[in-house]
Amino acid sequence: xxxxxxxxxxxxxxxxxxxxxxxxxxxxxxxxxxxxxxxxxxxxxxxxxxxxxxxxxxxxxxxxxxxxxxxxxxxxxxxxxxxxxxxxxxxxxxxxxxxxxxxxxxxxxxxxxxxxxxxxxxxxxxxxxxxxxxxxxxxxxxxxxxxxxxxxxxxxxxxxxxxxxxxxxxxxxxxxxxxxxxxxxxxxxxxxxxxxxxx
Amino acid sequence: xxxxxxxxxxxxxxxxxxxxxxxxxxxxxxxxxxxxxxxxxxxxxxxxxxxxxxxxxxxxxxxxxxxxxxxxxxxxxxxxxxxxxxxxxxxxxxxxxxxxx
Numbered sequence: 683x684x685x686x687x688x689x690x691x692x693x694x695x696x697x698x699x700x701x702x703x704x705x706x707x708x709x710x711x712x713x714x715x716x717x718x719x720x721x722x723x724x725x726x727x728x729x730x731x732x733x734x735x736x737x738x739x740x741x742x743x744x745x746x747x748x749x750x751x752x753x754x755x756x757x758x759x760x761x762x763x764x765x766x767x768x769x770x771x772x773x774x775x776x777x778x779x780x781x782x783x784x785x786x787x788x789x790x791x792x793x794x795x796x797x798x799x800x801x802x803x804x805x806x807x808x809x810x811x812x813x814x815x816x817x818x819x820x821x822x823x824x825x826x827x828x829x830x831x832x833x834x835x836x837x838x839x840x841x842x843x844x845x846x847x848x849x850x851x852x853x854x855x856x857x858x859x860x861x862x863x864x865x866x867x868x869x870x871x872x873x874x875x876x877x878x879x880x881x
Numbered sequence: 882x883x884x885x886x887x888x889x890x891x892x893x894x895x896x897x898x899x900x901x902x903x904x905x906x907x908x909x910x911x912x913x914x915x916x917x918x919x920x921x922x923x924x925x926x927x928x929x930x931x932x933x934x935x936x937x938x939x940x941x942x943x944x945x946x947x948x949x950x951x952x953x954x955x956x957x958x959x960x961x962x963x964x965x966x967x968x969x970x971x972x973x974x975x976x977x978x979x980x981x982x
Contacts, residue, residue, distance in 0.1 A: 696953060697953055709961040712962075713964065713965065719969075735922075743913065754906060758899070758902040761898050765891050769888060861945075875909075875912070876929035876933050880925075881922075881926055
């Protein structure tokens, strides 16, 4: 069965169904991360004065700053991959999608070093309320990175991008929808960075 | 964003993407530098959240094309923001209630 309105927009919504679908999914994601940000605020309010700031000083600001720049770079390369398909330049698409994948891999590697540095100092989620919410938020965000990477790998490899040969418009729309998800993951990190590392 | 784009409009988009990328990189550095300012905790939180909101608006507006997106999506997001604030402030009511017990 063919999914309707995934190439041309529906007249009533003015949107393709896949774009409407991803935005509704992202709305649910706002509530998911919003709930955890809310938890962070109330845990911080209930903590002894200075407790969160003291535990946050255990984190590496330089590494997190590099990771922020890496994730912003991945976001711009993702949108460039989509723009390349719009310009019908599939080789540039593959290059930009490859850069996005590389950036997301670098992000995870840096995160791995951050986590293992904490574990080597015997700092775990159970160590403090701050560390519990830090590992929960960054762990959930990391799972989103991995999820995005799985889809990116599929669209980057011939098994996924062969659709460009037969249905270029549909493939371009799929990449746009993936991009919307990826920019949201970047957007969450934009708030996580100051909230966890700098305040 | 509509599926119809001319080559010129896409190339214009690309120029905008690169400018937004530059702005995001600069704002990231500004966020870090602002955290070293000698201000109170509440001022620091306010400053950090303002900069993060500007960065988030740039990503949502330009990379996610919200500035030229259909009203259907804008309404879904406005509804989500409303529910988000309800969720955020509901526990606050219980928190202030406990203070007065």
